[in-house]
Every structure is written in C-alpha cells, then in structure tokens.
Amino acid sequence: MLHRLFGLAALFALAGASFCSHAQQRNPDQMMGQTVLDQPAGSYRVERFVVNSADGQRHWRVNLLVPAKASSAPSPVLYALDGNAVAMVLDRSMLDQLAASKAPPVLVLIGYDNERRIDSAQRTRDYTAWIDRADDEGGTQQVVGGGAFAFLDVIERQIKPQVARRAQVDTQRQALWGHSLGGLFVLSSLYTRPAAFQQYVAASPSLWWSQGAPLGDLEKQFIENRAGQPAQLWVMLGGDERSGNRGVRDMANPRVVAHLRRIGGAAPDAAHALSERLSGLPGLQVQYREFAGLGHGPMLPASFKATLSALYGIADRSGEATAVNPAGVTSP
Numbered sequence: 015m016l017h018r019l020f021g022l023a024a025l026f027a028l029a030g031a032s033f034c035s036h037a038q039q040r041n042p043d044q045m046m047g048q049t050v051l052d053q054p055a056g057s058y059r060v061e062r063f064v065v066n067s068a069d070g071q072r073h074w075r076v077n078l079l080v081p082a083k084a085s086s087a088p089s090p091v092l093y094a095l096d097g098n099a100v101a102m103v104l105d106r107s108m109l110d111q112l113a114a115s116k117a118p119p120v121l122v123l124i125g126y127d128n129e130r131r132i133d134s135a136q137r138t139r140d141y142t143a144w145i146d147r148a149d150d151e152g153g154t155q156q157v158v159g160g161g162a163f164a165f166l167d168v169i170e171r172q173i174k175p176q177v178a179r180r181a182q183v184d185t186q187r188q189a190l191w192g193h194s195l196g197g198l199f200v201l202s203s204l205y206t207r208p209a210a211f212q213q214y215v216a217a218s219p220s221l222w223w224s225q226g227a228p229l230g231d232l233e234k235q236f237i238e239n240r241a242g243q244p245a246q247l248w249v250m251l252g253g254d255e256r257s258g259n260r261g262v263r264d265m266a267n268p269r270v271v272a273h274l275r276r277i278g279g280a281a282p283d284a285a286h287a288l289s290e291r292l293s294g295l296p297g298l299q300v301q302y303r304e305f306a307g308l309g310h311g312p313m314l315p316a317s318f319k320a321t322l323s324a325l326y327g328i329a330d331r332s333g334e335a336t337a338v339n340p341a342g343v344t345s346p
Contacts (some may be wrong), residue, residue, distance in 0.1 A: 061181075090119045093124060117326070144160065193217040212245060244298075247298060249286075253307055
C-alpha cells in the first residue's frame with residue numbers, strides 16, 4: 015500500500031508543479047500575499063500562534079490547520095517547514111480532499127513571523143546542523159548555520175505542546191516535511207532523534223552544505239548505531255537536479271557564481287545515493303522518488319503535494335503507480 019500511494023503521490027504533484035516558476039523561487043524578497051489561510055475552506059479551521067526564542071530575538075509563526083469535522087480518534091499530524099511558502103501551495107481543493115480522507119491530518123506550517131515567502135537568513139541558521147564557512151559573492155568568508163539542534167528543541171518543547179493543546183493529534187503518526195535546507199533538517203532530525211517523528215520527508219536536501227558535511231560523520235553514526243527504531247523516510251529529488259541540469263544561469267552575477275561553487279560540495283545524485291545507503295537499515299523504510307524535468311525550486315510545491323498524497327491518500331487518478339524495486343528505492 016505504501017509503495018502504491020507513493021507512486022500516485024508523484025503523479026499528483028506533477029499536475030501542479032508549474033505553480034512556482036524559477037524566477038519566483040529565486041526572488042529572495044517575494045512576499046506571501048493572500049493565501050488559503052486568509053480565506054480558509056470550511057473543511058478546516060485555521061489558528062495562528064507565535065513562538066519566541068528565550069532571548070526574545072527570534073520569532074516563529076505557526077499556522078495550524080485543523081479538520082473542522084470532529085473525530086473521535088486522534089488525527090495524524092504533518093509538520094511542514096518553510097510554512098509561509100507552503101501556505102502559498104495549499105488551496106481549498108486540497109484541504110477539502112484532505113478533510114474527506116479516511117484520517118484527515120492536522121497541518122502545522124512552521125514559518126517566521128513576517129510576510130516573506132522564504133526568510134533565507136533565518137532558515138539558514140535554523141535548518142542546518144553544520145556550520146558553514148564559505149566565501150560569499152564578494153569573496154568574504156561567512157560563518158553561518160549550525161542551529162538545527164536548537165530549532166528541533168523549539169519544535170519539540172514549544173510548538174508540539176501548543177499543537178497538542180489546540181488539536182487532538184496522534185503522537186504515533188507524526189510526519190516532518192522539509193525542502194532544500196529544510197530537507198537537510200529532516201535528515202539531521204532523523205539521524206539524531208529518530209523517535210521524534212514516525213515519517214520523514216526530505217525533499218531536494220542540500221547535501222552540498224558545508225562542503226558536503228551532511229554526508230559525513232552524522233550519517234555514518236546513524237548507520238552504525240541504528241537500533242531498529244521504526245520510521246519511514248521519503249527522499250525526493252527533481253530529475254534536473256540529479257542530472258545536474260541547472261538551466262541558463264547568469265554567470266556574470268557574483269551571487270550565482272558563489273552559489274554554484276558552494277553546491278559543488280556534493281554530487282548532483284547524492285540524494286539518490288543516500289537513499290540507497292539507508293534502504294537496508296533495520297526498522298527504516300526508505301522511499302526514493304524522482305520528478306522528471308523538475309529543478310530545485312519547483313520541487314517545493316511538487317514535493318509537498320506528493321507528501322500529502324503519499325501520507326494521506328490524495329492521489330491523481332490520471333496515471334498508474336510507479337514501480338518500486340524491492341529495496342524501496344524507486345528506479346529513475
């Protein structure tokens with residue numbers, strides 16, 4: 015059943031993959047605008063709360079979407095990073111379909127308390143477990159990142175208790191989704207606290223971060239010390255990402271050149287190779303899915319929609335399921 019739903023998930027996602035153009039993804043100043051949170055479907059109610067850091071300097075905005083129809087059973091729950099961007103992906107139709115599913119999930123959109131679609135500086139700090147010392151476009155070395163473990167504490171100790179007070183959730187059906195650096199956060203969370211969630215979705219994880227540090231000791235320790243804690247891991251990657259096809263880039267732009275230099279820290283197919291390394295670990299079910307023709311930016315909406323499909327049964331009925339090999343790794 016898991017394999018069948020996952021194959022259908024990808025097809026569902028591709029239908030709306032054009033939602034974000036490459037230009038939109040690369041615009042660091044893009045604002046949210048109006049979203050489904052402002053005019054929610056009747057099938058879900060929306061609540062909002064803000065969580066602050068101990069020093070009062072950082073503020074995370076959490077949008078909580080709870081099925082409007084009360085259920086006698088606790089609901090599964092999906093925690094999604096880059097919550098402001100995810101709010102721009104969701105629409106009423108998706109929420110209505112989720113509400114009509116067998117076990118409608120609670121959605122927890124974790125973003126930052128501003129109107130930016132993506133807050134690059136804050137997510138860079140929060141989503142990375144490894145400090146990166148890299149030259150910026152001007153050749154000046156920057157020391158960034160390294161806040162993932164502290165941010166996971168925020169989720170575990172502040173956000174989850176708030177969610178539990180506002181919705182009836184099943185603590186044995188908790189999922190975590192993240193894209194890009196968010197996908198990296200998903201992996202470091204799995205490696206260090208595998209019991210925090212039961213389902214982990216790493217979409218286009220930035221394995222190149224800090225000269226490929228995510229492919230080093232933390233992964234090796236996880237593999238060597240894996241004790242069989244049950245968990246499911248989905249690794250999603252755009253076909254253009256794996257092939258290294260990055261489209262037309264303005265090589266006269268120092269920011270573009272600096273970024274291309276940084277992402278050379280890992281091979282384009284590193285995520286696929288990672289899924290193969292992890293697929294044989296005890297207690298860990300690994301699924302890999304590649305989205306033909308998609309690059310890094312469009313993978314955010316595509317992977318999130320695919321996650322809703324794979325976890326909660328929403329499927330595109332226009333196609334057939336994708337075949338998965340016995341190791342649980344989808345063939346490219």
